[in-house]
Amino acid sequence: MTTAQWIYALLLVGYAGLFLFFSRVFYWKYYADKNHYARRPGGLSEQFIADLAREKNREIPRFSIFVPARNEADVIERTIDHLAELHYSPDHYEVLVVTDEKEVQAAQEERQHIREALTKALAGEAPWPHTDRHQAVLIALLSRLSLEAAELAGKKAGYYLSVQEILSVPAHQRQQILQEMAQTLLTEKQRFSRERLCKSIQRALPRATESEIAHLYPIFLSFAIPTVMAAAQLKNEHPDRLLARMMSEAAQARQRLTQKVLTALSETISTQVVRRVESASAETLAQWIDEACVAALPTTQEIVERKRREFAARRDVPGLKHVIVPWDFDGYVDGVCTGRFIPSTKGRALNYAFRFADDRSTMWGFYDAESRPHKDVLLYVAARRLEAGETFQVAQGPVLQVRNFWQDGPVCKVAALYQAVSHEWQIPWQLRSFPVIGGTNFYMDRNLMLKIGGFDNTVLSEDMELGVRAWLKGDAWPEFLPYPSSEQTPTSFKAFFRQRLRWGTGFLQVYDKVKADLTLPADRRKRLLRRCWWQGHFSWTLFQLIALLPIVVTILYWNGLIDPTGVPEAVKIPFRFLAPFYLGFTYYCFFHFRKYIEPAPRAVEVTGLAQLLLLPVCAFFLPTPYSTSLVLKWTGHQPKGWVKTPRTKE
Numbered sequence: 342m343t344t345a346q347w348i349y350a351l352l353l354v355g356y357a358g359l360f361l362f363f364s365r366v367f368y369w370k371y372y373a374d375k376n377h378y379a380r381r382p383g384g385l386s387e388q389f390i391a392d393l394a395r396e397k398n399r400e401i402p403r404f405s406i407f408v409p410a411r412n413e414a415d416v417i418e419r420t421i422d423h424l425a426e427l428h429y430s431p432d433h434y435e436v437l438v439v440t441d442e443k444e445v446q447a448a449q450e451e452r453q454h455i456r457e458a459l460t461k462a463l464a465g466e467a468p469w470p471h472t473d474r475h476q477a478v479l480i481a482l483l484s485r486l487s488l489e490a491a492e493l494a495g496k497k498a499g500y501y502l503s504v505q506e507i508l509s510v511p512a513h514q515r516q517q518i519l520q521e522m523a524q525t526l527l528t529e530k531q532r533f534s535r536e537r538l539c540k541s542i543q544r545a546l547p548r549a550t551e552s553e554i555a556h557l558y559p560i561f562l563s564f565a566i567p568t569v570m571a572a573a574q575l576k577n578e579h580p581d582r583l584l585a586r587m588m589s590e591a592a593q594a595r596q597r598l599t600q601k602v603l604t605a606l607s608e609t610i611s612t613q614v615v616r617r618v619e620s621a622s623a624e625t626l627a628q629w630i631d632e633a634c635v636a637a638l639p640t641t642q643e644i645v646e647r648k649r650r651e652f653a654a655r656r657d658v659p660g661l662k663h664v665i666v667p668w669d670f671d672g673y674v675d676g677v678c679t680g681r682f683i684p685s686t687k688g689r690a691l692n693y694a695f696r697f698a699d700d701r702s703t704m705w706g707f708y709d710a711e712s713r714p715h716k717d718v719l720l721y722v723a724a725r726r727l728e729a730g731e732t733f734q735v736a737q738g739p740v741l742q743v744r745n746f747w748q749d750g751p752v753c754k755v756a757a758l759y760q761a762v763s764h765e766w767q768i769p770w771q772l773r774s775f776p777v778i779g780g781t782n783f784y785m786d787r788n789l790m791l792k793i794g795g796f797d798n799t800v801l802s803e804d805m806e807l808g809v810r811a812w813l814k815g816d817a818w819p820e821f822l823p824y825p826s827s828e829q830t831p832t833s834f835k836a837f838f839r840q841r842l843r844w845g846t847g848f849l850q851v852y853d854k855v856k857a858d859l860t861l862p863a864d865r866r867k868r869l870l871r872r873c874w875w876q877g878h879f880s881w882t883l884f885q886l887i888a889l890l891p892i893v894v895t896i897l898y899w900n901g902l903i904d905p906t907g908v909p910e911a912v913k914i915p916f917r918f919l920a921p922f923y924l925g926f927t928y929y930c931f932f933h934f935r936k937y938i939e940p941a942p943r944a945v946e947v948t949g950l951a952q953l954l955l956l957p958v959c960a961f962f963l964p965t966p967y968s969t970s971l972v973l974k975w976t977g978h979q980p981k982g983w984v985k986t987p988r989t990k991e
Contacts, residue, residue, distance in 0.1 A: 346907030352894060353908060356916055359887060363923075369766040377769050377823040385720040387430055393727045402723040404434035405702040405787075409690045411441040413641045413710035415990040416829075419547065420710055421648050425658040429719035435660040435702070438645045439694040441685050442668045445642055452634045459630050463618060469576055474638060477524060479572060481637035482629050483614055484519040487567045490613040506560055513647070514545040516636050518557075521545075522565035527572065536942035538562065544991065563607075570611035575618065641710075664694040672798035674791065686983040687780070688796030688803035695795060702787055708826065709781040711988055713744065713937075715824035722784050722822070734786040735811055737778050738822035739764035742830040743934050745989040747941035749830055751952040753837050755959040757830040758930040761937075769821045775872050776812040776819055780804025782826035789815050800854070801983055802847020809851055809869060813861050827937040829989050838966045840986045845970030846979045848877050881971060884964035891957060920957070927956050939991070 342350070394401045406424060410417050417438065424436050455478050461467035469475075488507070507515060521541035535558070542554045542561065549557070572578075621629070635643060645663045652661040669678045672689035683689070691707070698705065704722060708714060718738065725733045741761040749757060764779070771777060780803065793807075793815045800806045811817045831837040852873045855866060897903050905913065931953065941949070973979040 342907045343904060345902050345904035348897065349903045349905050350908055352903070353912070353916060355890070356919060360919060366762060366766060369770045373766045373769040373821075373823075377821050381721065381823050382724060385428070385717050385724065387428070387720070390429075390720060390723050390727070393724060397727050399727055399730075401430070401433055402704055402726045403699060403702045404429070404704050404706055404719055404722070404784075405698040406434060406436045406706040406708060407439060407691055407694055407698075408436065408708050408710055408712070409439045409687050409694075410641050410645070410710040411685060411690070412444055412985060413988065414639050414644055416711040416988045417641055418644050418648060419991050420708070420712060421645070421661065422547075423713050424708070425652070425661075426716060427714070427719050428716045429723070431657060431659040434719060435662060435699055437662045437664055437694055437697060438641075439664045439666060439690045440641045440645060441666050441690060443685055444640055445665075446668065448638070448640045451638075452631065455634060456627055456630045460623065460626055463575065463626060464623075476527070477520070477637040478630060478633045479575075480523045480527070480568060481516070481520045482633035483571045483575075483618075484523055484565070484568045485516060485633070485636070486614045486617055486629075487564060487571060487610055488515070488519065490610045490617070491564060491567070506557075507564060510546070510557070517545045518542055518561050519565055519568065520637060522561055523568040523572075526565060526569050534942065567607045567610035567614065570607055571614040571618075574611060574615045660699075662697055664697050666690045666693045674795040684982060686798045686803065688798035688800070692795040692798060695791070698787070704784050705787050705790060706784045707781060709828055711744075711829050711991065712740075712781055712826045713828070714738075714782055714826040718782075718822070718824040718826075721824055725820075731786065731788075733820070734789050734815075734817040735778070735808070735819040736784045736822040737768065737772070737808075737819045738782040739768060739825040740779050740782050740828055741765065741825050741934060741937050742828045743937050744827045744939050745829040745832065745991075746931075746938045747945050747949050748832045748989050749949075750832060750834055751955045752834050752959045752962045753830050753832060754949065754952055755927065755956055756837060756963055758927060758934065759963070760830070761934050762930055765825065769823075772819060772821050775876060776808045776869075778804045778808030778811075778819060781828065782822070782824075783819070784822070785811070786817070789817055797854075800847055800850050801843050801980065802851060805848060806851045806854070809855065813855070813865055813869070825937070831986055832989055834962065836987050838969075839984055841966030842970055842973075843980060843984055845877075845881070845967040846974070848873070849970060849974050849979070852877060877967075878971065881964055881967040885968040888961045888964055891961075924954070924956055927953055 390401055408417075408420060408424070410420075421436065421438065425431075427434070451474070455475055458467065458470045458475060459479060462469045510518070518541050521544070522538055525538055525541065539554050539558050542549065542557050546554075546557075618626070642663070642665065645661075649661045649663050652658045666685075666689065667678050669680055669683055670676055670689065670693050671679050671683055672686070672692060674692045674695055676692065695705075704726060706719075706722070715738075722736060725736070739761075741764060743757045743761050746754060746757055768777065768779075783804075785807075789811060793810050796803045797806050797810070808819055811819070831840050852870065855861065855869055855873070858866070894903070928950075931950070970979065
């Protein structure tokens with residue numbers, strides 16, 4: 342055989358080995374199903390927990406659930422609502438949302454700049470600012486005034502009925518829908534999507550049925566149109582084609598109102614709005630802009646406070662506490678305010694919040710700001726606590742980052758699916774030899790958390806470090822929690838890279854921390870370092886080399902260094918099915934996790950599924966953040982600060 346033939350034969354052997362290496366995932370699935378998912382107790386209910394507590398002569402477990410949320414206004418409300426619907430007695434658990442005072446300070450500064458810029462623009466003293474945030478505030482202001490004007494002009498041509506219908510929607514949700522619809526109309530001037538406009542209603546009214554959304558859509562659209570017209574008049578713009586399209590859409594949706602009547606009413610309302618704005622005093626205008634800032638750009642704190650007041654008036658929801666971390670808190674469990682700036686991290690925020698938890702809570706749960714845990718999770722954790730007592734100390738469940746799948750780019754789509762595979766099938770196997778904690782969808786004994794000193798707020802992977810320290814210093818090994826929580830994946834490759842780079846850098850920080858601590862038990866320390874090296878340094882390097890293999894093969898082929906003639910045809914046939922197999926498995930993963938994915942318009946779904954065909958290209962980029970973290974560490978340029986992951990608005 343020639344050298345080129347030998348190279349081809351070796352490549353076939355390598356591809357066969359890689360397939361066997363990949364096939365481990367099927368054993369992981371078998372192991373997870375047999376030992377965990379198939380063993381989830383049936384009949385879990387509050388009555389089951391009450392009966393078990395009597396049988397064990399123990400009290401029904403109480404929980405405190407912590408949700409760190411800095412700059413999470415886009416997702417936090419839905420998360421609070423979901424956590425309030427967990428299947429557990431609301432008297433036996435509480436939710437603590439932990440925000441950061443720095444967000445309030447930043448919002449105050451931004452709102453002052455917006456107020457000054459818009460006030461000058463409305464007075465004709467400065468050009469109109471064109472940032473999305475300035476426009477959002479203007480639209481929020483005009484949508485509110487449009488509704489007020491519509492109430493006065495509402496008895497014309499059946500508009501009165503529409504006013505009454507729109508007023509039946511709660512004020513906060515009404516304002517949210519109107520401003521989002523108007524914003525969509527302005528940003529999609531060439532072609533706006535009815536599905537996206539309806540999404541504004543679905544986002545504000547998540548319990549609304551499709552028929553209710555279809556009924557509300559034309560009503561809100563006909564009120565959003567005067568808002569767009571008023572904005573155009575104030576800016577001396579004349580979007581005639583956009584106006585014609587909006588009127589056509591509204592008239593088709595509302596057969597009792599002709600396009601001519603809608604145009605006349607919209608012009609009347611928008612003219613009234615413009616007159617009110619132009620005649621308002623500077624003081625009144627500043628007040629309106631401040632209120633619009635709250636409506637268009639609310640802080641996490643403002644949303645949490647609104648939910649807290651709502652929950653305080655209800656008896657069917659758990660207690661909701663709002664903890665604001667001072668800007669100068671030093672970050673330790675028993676820490677103090679220092680009077681100087683302290684960088685914000687997730688661990689720092691949680692360490693501060695622990696002092697506000699109910700003393701009666703025996704288990705503490707942790708979720709990210711966009712988490713949607715399985716509704717039976719508290720029942721399961723309570724049952725395990727009652728059965729095992731204080732020997733049940735740490736539990737980690739799978740985190741499926743696929744909920745915003747349709748908004749993700751191609752690389753992020755593939756990453757989301759394979760991350761979900763890893764969490765659902767690999768973590769049960771991995772927990773046999775590595776005390777990993779994922780930072781969300783995990784529970785820990787309250788006393789254990791305080792005993793080991795809470796989170797290390799200086800490490801970028803504070804969750805992994807906590808799991809390692811819980812075993813090294815608390816003698817607690819996490820067990821698998823067979824109830825998933827859905828979350829989001831960063832939508833852009835840049836955000837994905839930064840998030841995974843932080844994870845990889847934090848992993849290496851933990852490795853170095855354990856390696857440097859000679860006070861730890863020698864046998865456990867060595868065992869953990871070996872496992873970390875295998876899971877991190879070795880695996881990341883191997884995966885990056887595997888990702889480079891197709892490029893190397895292509896270069897060799899172009900240079901005539903691969904000759905397949907030396908291998909029998911019968912041997913080559915199975916290898917032709919490997920690429921379709923990997924692609925088919927990826928689509929299988931999509932359908933397997935589809936129930937956790939937020940729905941999208943059909944056209945978006947078709948395009949998104951087609952992007953999975955880019956799997957061979959996407960696979961190259963998946964390990965790059967981790968291998969980059971190794972290179973940056975070796976060169977002394979690793980990231981130092983904690984970087985927040987951006988969210989998709991829900």
